[in-house]
Amino acid sequence: MAGQRLLVPRLEGVSREQFMQHLYPQRKPLVLEGIDLGACTSKWTVDYLSQAGGKKEVKIHVAAVAQMDFISKNFIYRTLPFDELVQRAAEEKHKEFFISEDEKYYLRSLGEDPRKDVADIRKQFPLLEGDIKFPKFFKEEQFFSSVFRISSPGLQLWTHYDVCLSLWFHNVISEEFGVGVNIFWKHLPSECYDKTDTYGNKDPVAASRAAQILDRALRTLAELPEEYRDFYARQMVLHIQEKAYSKNFE
Structure with a gap:
């Protein structure tokens, strides 16, 4: 929720085995103390x-x-x-x-x-x-x-x-x-990863490619009258939501 702060867990004495098996797979912020x-x-x-x-x-x-x-x-x-x-x-x-x-x-x-x-x-x-x-x-x-x-x-x-x-x-x-x-x-x-990325802030290659494809699709939709553009854009959004958040995403 807006304005809500995430309470980050603080753990001490974590071993490499504990970190790799139990903490790292969660992919959540964590403070490790005593390192x-x-x-x-x-x-x-x-x-x-x-x-x-x-x-x-x-x-x-x-x-x-x-x-x-x-x-x-x-x-x-x-x-x-x-x-x-x-x-x-x-x-x-x-x-x-x-x-x-x-x-x-x-x-x-x-x-x-x-x-x-x-x-x-x-x-x-x-x-x-x-x-x-x-x-x-x-x-x-x-x-x-x-x-x-x-x-x-x-x-x-x-x-x-x-x-x-x-x-x-x-x-x-x-x-x-x-x-x-x-x-x-x-x-x-x-x-x-993008091999030209020296800062570590470029999106993964597949994500960048997908964004470029989406941009081309939106430019193509712009060729339609507003009513048609709005209708098909909504269909695209629903299609993305259906596919991207499906457990069987392919």
Whole structure:
């Protein structure tokens, strides 16, 4: 229901066997506590990240407001040295800024060539690699990317879904200076994914193809007078509902 929040279960001490057999098949959001993620949980302070990340230039989102909107694009892209980004992102007010003294920053790390390479913190930030341990729940060949994220206090990322996860719509609010690493694993066979997708946000190939077919069908219906177009469009909707939600979907 609108406005209703999903209560996400929090479990501690979950083994790989328990996760794969009982939790993962449910395909629902879940918080696993007590996982050994390495020294990053204690070492990654503002000062430490500034020093370890160095002056590598990173492309960032800069917004004048806390709620970033991907539809209206209420942000701009800028480039900063990593150490300066960390320092600015930890501040409430800025002496140096692009838009305003209380602007917000968001980093989503990219591959060396964003058109060809996925983000992997171990490659883009090698000095931080030793601080983090990836959970060993999935097979190595299922690994897609590990995205390093940094955000200003109060920043809210737009609502979206990830193709490499539970397709659950979600957004993220950083209540304080936020540092995180998203690790994406492939749920489907590799051939189901768009090979040009480096962000993990392109729909599966079959879903994209189906959407294109539907668009062509709707353009074809547009050739009919309005009364006929409305009649046959309703028939199509009913046909899709009947087939798509049938247990014997073929």
